[in-house]
Amino acid sequence: MMTTLELFTVGGYRLAAGRSYDEATHLWVETVAEGAARCGFDPLGSETSGDVVAVSFEPVGTSVERGQAFGSLEAAKFVGPLIAPISGTIRAHNGEVVARPGLVNQDPMAHWLIEVQPSRPDEELALLLRDPDRVRAWFAAEVEKFERQGAITQ
Amino acid sequence: MELRVVDAGTVGPFRSQALWHGIASAMKPGDATVLSFCRPSSPYVGLGYHRSIDEIDLGACDRLGLPVIRRQIGGGPVYLDADQLFFQVTLPADRAPARIDLLYEMCLEPAASAFRALGLAVRRNGVNDLAVADERGNRKISGTGAGRIDDGVTVVGNVLFRFPHERMVEVLALAGDRSRQECLRLMRRHVTSLAAEGFEGVGFDEARSALIEAYGEALGTCLESALNESEEEAISEWEERLGDPEWLAVPERPRRTMHHVKISADAWLVMMAEDGLSVEASIVGGQIERARIVAPGLDANALEGKLAGQSVRSAELRRTLEPFGVTGRRVVRLFETLPTLA
Known part of the structure; x- marks a missing residue:
């Protein structure tokens, strides 16, 4: 399904409109065809991860719970879990990102990681930020926080 | 604490x-x-x-x-x-x-x-x-x-x-x-x-x-x-x-055209191959220290000599290998597939 990316800028970072953002994991969620949802990194999640050299995912068909790992990411010899922002069954992996993990750093909003069939969409999508004003306020505060911590350089 | x-x-x-x-x-x-x-x-x-x-x-x-x-x-x-x-x-x-x-x-x-x-x-x-x-x-x-x-x-x-x-x-x-x-x-x-x-x-x-x-x-x-x-x-x-x-x-990794050995933060041995052309390069401090190129019918000495001392993925690399025609361009393309060496 082709989608046009409508972007807006917060603190120098570009975010996509029409998506939901998970405050805990810095992953975005986009509802696509047939109620499925795609997840990917927001720009702060991507930047603080470092130069990504590998990603791996639980197999297609696996059920994942919100807050549990759906895969792993490697950067600078650090391996960390990718934490699911919503519960569901994994329908697909983005093979392009598996083959070229650096895409996550180059343009995180344009590259999804996995597609899931959400198991509790009404309940869990409501836990994510979608309202543009709330997304802007949250993300601006996160940029400030990460700057204070020295985790990002602007 | x-x-x-x-x-x-x-x-x-x-x-x-x-x-x-x-x-x-x-x-x-x-x-x-x-x-x-x-x-x-x-x-x-x-x-x-x-x-x-x-x-x-x-x-x-x-x-x-x-x-x-x-x-x-x-x-x-x-x-x-x-x-x-x-x-x-x-x-x-x-x-x-x-x-x-x-x-x-x-x-x-x-x-x-x-x-x-x-x-x-x-x-x-x-x-x-x-x-x-x-x-x-x-x-x-x-x-x-x-x-x-x-x-x-x-x-x-x-x-x-x-x-x-x-x-x-x-x-x-x-x-x-x-x-x-x-x-x-x-x-x-x-x-x-x-x-x-x-x-x-x-x-x-x-x-x-x-x-x-x-x-x-x-x-x-x-x-x-x-x-x-x-x-x-x-x-x-x-x-x-x-x-x-x-x-x-597990996890299974996708097959790639490139294999590398990271020796240290400064030194890598990379091996790349595609369609009968293979390149092995020692990269130290971001520069190609030595290279070995193998392709059917190719006399690689001149090409290998030109690569020595070149920066990886530089425009200079493309210019240097331009005289080598299709083979030169294929070698450059292979170097362009290198991930961030970090």
């Missing part, structure tokens, strides 16, 4: 890895940071979480009686033996810096200080190498890596008392003797040990004491400690998991 110090002593290969996996797995928010030590009783080959088993010469490992153990941190194949002291810093994930290079800074600078206290001019090189740095350049003296397991984050390192470069190269799956010789040349130049630096008199206890003192200064008051019950349980579970052939086999 308190820093628990746990010394597991000399343990079997699987336990030497399970130790820190288990400590991380058992860690809870609010727990004290743990500095753990161990030494493997016998040699083995470690493999990073996302790397392919195809990178290891399993025949050589069988012949040498070396088990292969996949670890839940990054990086490529490494040879580990009793001439190394493993140290690990494990802390609750909510106290770990948000950015990976800051995590390494926090957890590896004390190790660099410890090496300096022993008399070696060691500094952090790149994000996570510990290297002797002098007029001869940088020589890696500790392999490091990191990972998050459940609520714990661990940074691991080792002190190389002696290092058998030949054995390390022997267990790598490389394409023939020339590649092996080149890998060995790079490894001898860029990986060192206490003995190679003239510090063969430093023993395990002395190194351990220096690390405890440096980490104590940086991270908290040291408290010698034993493993607790939940750590013991988690370590046993990890020991079993790490020995499971299924754990070793």
Whole structure:
């Protein structure tokens, strides 16, 4: 399904409109065809991860719970879990990102990681930020926080 | 703040890895940071979480009686033996810096200080190498890596008392003797040990004491400690998991046109092949030091000569190889497939 990316800028970072953002994991969620949802990194999640050299995912068909790992990411010899922002069954992996993990750093909003069939969409999508004003306020505060911590350089 | 110090002593290969996996797995928010030590009783080959088993010469490992153990941190194949002291810093994930290079800074600078206290001019090189740095350049003296397991984050390192470069190269799956010789040349130049630096008199206890003192200064008051019950349980579970052939086999990695051996933060051996053209290059400090090109009917000498000294992925590289026509452009394209060498 082709989608046009409508972007807006917060603190120098570009975010996509029409998506939901998970405050805990810095992953975005986009509802696509047939109620499925795609997840990917927001720009702060991507930047603080470092130069990504590998990603791996639980197999297609696996059920994942919100807050549990759906895969792993490697950067600078650090391996960390990718934490699911919503519960569901994994329908697909983005093979392009598996083959070229650096895409996550180059343009995180344009590259999804996995597609899931959400198991509790009404309940869990409501836990994510979608309202543009709330997304802007949250993300601006996160940029400030990460700057204070020295985790990002602007 | 308190820093628990746990010394597991000399343990079997699987336990030497399970130790820190288990400590991380058992860690809870609010727990004290743990500095753990161990030494493997016998040699083995470690493999990073996302790397392919195809990178290891399993025949050589069988012949040498070396088990292969996949670890839940990054990086490529490494040879580990009793001439190394493993140290690990494990802390609750909510106290770990948000950015990976800051995590390494926090957890590896004390190790660099410890090496300096022993008399070696060691500094952090790149994000996570510990290297002797002098007029001869940088020589890696500790392999490091990191990972998050459940609520714990661990940074691991080792002190190389002696290092058998030949054995390390022997267990790598490389394409023939020339590649092996080149890998060995790079490894001898860029990986060192206490003995190679003239510090063969430093023993395990002395190194351990220096690390405890440096980490104590940086991270908290040291408290010698034993493993607790939940750590013991988690370590046993990890020991079993790490020995499971299924754990070793996955995750499967996509086949790529490029294979690389990271020797140190500064030195790489990369091997790329596509449609009958193969390029092997030694890259040091971002420049091609040596290159070997093989293609049917190609007299590669001139091309290889032009590549020597060139920066990787530069516009200059494209200009330099333009006179070589289609073959030159194909070589440039292969170099353009290189990931960030970090």
